[in-house]
Amino acid sequence: MTNIKNAVSITQGKRRPFEAILKMLIIVCSALTVLIFLSIASYVFIKGIPSISWQFLSTKPSVLRGTIGILPSIINTLYIIVITILIVTPIGIGAAIYLNEYSKKGMLTKAIEFTTETLSGIPSIIYGLFGAIFFGETLRLGYSILTGALTLSIMVLPIIVRTTQEALKTVPYSYREGALGIGAAKWYMIRTIILPSSIPGIVTAVILSIGRIVAESAALIFTAGIATSLPKGLFSHIFKSGSTLSVELYQYAANRGDNNTAFGIAVVLIIVVLIINLLTKLISKKLGGGNA
Amino acid sequence: MTNLDGGIVLNQDKKSFSIIGSTKTKSSVERVMMMIFVACGLTAVLAVVAITAYMLISGVPAVGKVGLFHFLFDTSWHPTAKNPQFGILSMILTSIVGTFGAILVGVPIGLLTAIFLAEIAPKKLGNAVRPAVELLAGIPSVIYGLVGMIVIVPFIGRMEIQLFGTDPAHTFTGGANLFSGILVLAIMILPTVINVSETSLRAVPNEYKEASLALGATPVTTIFKIMIPAARSGIATSIVLGIGRAIGEAMAIIMVSGNAVNLPNLWNSVRFLTTGIVSEMSYASGLHRQVLFSIGLILFIFIFIINIVLNAILKKGGEKND
Known part of the structure; x- marks a missing residue:
C-alpha cells in the first residue's frame, strides 16, 4: 500500500546514471572485441602482404641465393591435414555413432563421454610431449610427419565426435522408426539412412578439424619437427620431419628474428582461417535452408 | 551384401x-x-x-631424483649448471598469476560482449559482431604471439619507461614481461568466454525476463539482477574453460613474456609452465629433459583439477534445471 508512490516512479522516465554507464560499458566492450579482431587482421595484412610473392609461395628457402620460400611448409601442412583427417574421421564418426545410436546409459558411455571431454581440455603442449615420447620414441617414428599427424589425430578427435554427434541428433527419430519398422537391421539403417542425412554435419566436423590442425604449433614442434625440405617421394615424405606453416611462423618470429617473413606466413594462415569460417557458414546455411 | x-x-x-x-x-x-x-x-x-x-x-x-619439495617449492632453476637446480616454484606461480590476470581482464570484456550479443544488439549488428568473435577463435596462437610481440610489447615497454624512468632498482624488460603475457592471454580467452556465456544467457527462459520487465524493472536491471544470476552456471563454465585455455597456452606467450625465470610480477620477465617446456625441450637431455616432462605432469594435474571443477559445475547446473 505504501509502495504505490514508488511504483509510479518506476514507470516514469527516471534518470539512472548507473544504468547508463553499465549500458555504455556493454557497448564499449563489444566494440573493443570487434576492434581487437579488426586490428589484428588488418595489421597482419598490412605487414605481411609485401613479403608475399609467387617466389615466396612456390620455392623452398635457399641460403645460397638468400631467398625465402614457404612451399615446403605448405606441402607439410597439407600432408599433416590429409593424414590426420584420414586417421581421425572414421574413428570419430564411429565413436559418435556408438554414442548416439548404440549406447545405453552405463559406465562405458559415461567413460567415453568423460574422456572425450577431457581430451578437448588437454593443452596442445601436453599432446606434443605425449606424441614425442609415445609415437616418436616408443613406436620409433622419430620426428616425422606421421608422428605429428598421429598426435593431432588424438587432439582433434573430440571435435569430430562432438560435431558428428550433433549432426546425428538432428536426424529425425521418425527416420529411424521407419527404417527399423520395415525390417532394416541397425547397421543397414545407419549406413543408408542416418549417415547420408548427416553428411553436412560430418563435413563441418572435418573442416573444423582442418582449422585446428592448421593453427596448431605447440603439439607439432616436438613431433613433426622443423625441417623445411621438399618431399623426395610421395610416401617417403611421411616419415620425414617437416614443419607446418604455424610452426614455421614461430621459427621465423622467435628464433630467426625475421618478422617480415613471419607476417607473410601469418597472411596465408589468416586467409585459410577466413576460408574455413566461410565454408562452415555456407554448409550450415545450406543445411538450415534444406530443413526449412 | x-x-x-x-x-x-x-x-x-x-x-x-x-x-x-x-x-x-x-x-x-x-x-x-x-x-x-x-x-x-x-x-x-x-x-x-x-x-x-x-x-x-x-x-x-x-621428481623423485630432484626431490618433491625442492621441485615444487624452490625458485632456483639452473638446469644446465654444474650442480643443477630444478625448482619450478616461479613457473607455477607465474602460470597461476598469469591465468588469474587474464581472467580478470578478459572475463568482464567477454561477459559484457556476450550480454550485448544475447540481449542488446539488434539482429543485424549481432550478425556483424559474431563473425569477429568466431574468427578470433580461429586465429592461430602463433599469430597472437607475433602481433603481441610487435604491437603490445613495445607499447608496454614505453609504459615501463614512463613509470620507472631512471629507477636503478628496476630491471627493464623492454615490455617483454608478465603484463604483456596477461594482455595476450586475455584476448585469447575472449572467444571462449563470449561463446559459452552467450549460449547460457540465451538459454534463460524468456518468462524470467518478461516477468522482471512486467514488474517494472529496467532492461539493464533485468540483465544484471535476473539474467546473469539465472545463467550463472553457464558463465562459470565459460570462466573455467577460459582458465583451461589460458593455463595451457604456450606459443603465444613465449613470444611476449620475456622467458626469464622470475617470480610473477607485472613488470618482470617471466616463464610459465608451458613456456618452460617449449623453451628448453629442443636441447635438453638426461635429467633436465625428464624434469621438463615433470613440468608437463604438473600442468596436466592443473588441467585435471580444472576438468573436475568443470564437471562439478555442469552437474550442479544440470540438477538445477531438472
Missing part, C-alpha cells in the same frame, strides 16, 4: 521378401559393426589412459 540387402530391396526377384530370411548373416555383420563402433568409442578412453600413464611414467622419476 546382397544377402544383407535382400531383406529390404523389394524389387529383387531372386527370392521372396522375408524379414527373417537373412537373419544369420545380418546378425553377424551387425555384431561386427557394433564391435567396431565400440572400439572407436574406446579410442578416446584409451588415449586419455595412455596420456595419463605416459605423463606419470615420464614425469614422476625425475
Whole structure:
C-alpha cells in the first residue's frame, strides 16, 4: 500500500546514471572485441602482404641465393591435414555413432563421454610431449610427419565426435522408426539412412578439424619437427620431419628474428582461417535452408 | 551384401521378401559393426589412459631424483649448471598469476560482449559482431604471439619507461614481461568466454525476463539482477574453460613474456609452465629433459583439477534445471 508512490516512479522516465554507464560499458566492450579482431587482421595484412610473392609461395628457402620460400611448409601442412583427417574421421564418426545410436546409459558411455571431454581440455603442449615420447620414441617414428599427424589425430578427435554427434541428433527419430519398422537391421539403417542425412554435419566436423590442425604449433614442434625440405617421394615424405606453416611462423618470429617473413606466413594462415569460417557458414546455411 | 540387402530391396526377384530370411548373416555383420563402433568409442578412453600413464611414467622419476619439495617449492632453476637446480616454484606461480590476470581482464570484456550479443544488439549488428568473435577463435596462437610481440610489447615497454624512468632498482624488460603475457592471454580467452556465456544467457527462459520487465524493472536491471544470476552456471563454465585455455597456452606467450625465470610480477620477465617446456625441450637431455616432462605432469594435474571443477559445475547446473 505504501509502495504505490514508488511504483509510479518506476514507470516514469527516471534518470539512472548507473544504468547508463553499465549500458555504455556493454557497448564499449563489444566494440573493443570487434576492434581487437579488426586490428589484428588488418595489421597482419598490412605487414605481411609485401613479403608475399609467387617466389615466396612456390620455392623452398635457399641460403645460397638468400631467398625465402614457404612451399615446403605448405606441402607439410597439407600432408599433416590429409593424414590426420584420414586417421581421425572414421574413428570419430564411429565413436559418435556408438554414442548416439548404440549406447545405453552405463559406465562405458559415461567413460567415453568423460574422456572425450577431457581430451578437448588437454593443452596442445601436453599432446606434443605425449606424441614425442609415445609415437616418436616408443613406436620409433622419430620426428616425422606421421608422428605429428598421429598426435593431432588424438587432439582433434573430440571435435569430430562432438560435431558428428550433433549432426546425428538432428536426424529425425521418425527416420529411424521407419527404417527399423520395415525390417532394416541397425547397421543397414545407419549406413543408408542416418549417415547420408548427416553428411553436412560430418563435413563441418572435418573442416573444423582442418582449422585446428592448421593453427596448431605447440603439439607439432616436438613431433613433426622443423625441417623445411621438399618431399623426395610421395610416401617417403611421411616419415620425414617437416614443419607446418604455424610452426614455421614461430621459427621465423622467435628464433630467426625475421618478422617480415613471419607476417607473410601469418597472411596465408589468416586467409585459410577466413576460408574455413566461410565454408562452415555456407554448409550450415545450406543445411538450415534444406530443413526449412 | 546382397544377402544383407535382400531383406529390404523389394524389387529383387531372386527370392521372396522375408524379414527373417537373412537373419544369420545380418546378425553377424551387425555384431561386427557394433564391435567396431565400440572400439572407436574406446579410442578416446584409451588415449586419455595412455596420456595419463605416459605423463606419470615420464614425469614422476625425475621428481623423485630432484626431490618433491625442492621441485615444487624452490625458485632456483639452473638446469644446465654444474650442480643443477630444478625448482619450478616461479613457473607455477607465474602460470597461476598469469591465468588469474587474464581472467580478470578478459572475463568482464567477454561477459559484457556476450550480454550485448544475447540481449542488446539488434539482429543485424549481432550478425556483424559474431563473425569477429568466431574468427578470433580461429586465429592461430602463433599469430597472437607475433602481433603481441610487435604491437603490445613495445607499447608496454614505453609504459615501463614512463613509470620507472631512471629507477636503478628496476630491471627493464623492454615490455617483454608478465603484463604483456596477461594482455595476450586475455584476448585469447575472449572467444571462449563470449561463446559459452552467450549460449547460457540465451538459454534463460524468456518468462524470467518478461516477468522482471512486467514488474517494472529496467532492461539493464533485468540483465544484471535476473539474467546473469539465472545463467550463472553457464558463465562459470565459460570462466573455467577460459582458465583451461589460458593455463595451457604456450606459443603465444613465449613470444611476449620475456622467458626469464622470475617470480610473477607485472613488470618482470617471466616463464610459465608451458613456456618452460617449449623453451628448453629442443636441447635438453638426461635429467633436465625428464624434469621438463615433470613440468608437463604438473600442468596436466592443473588441467585435471580444472576438468573436475568443470564437471562439478555442469552437474550442479544440470540438477538445477531438472
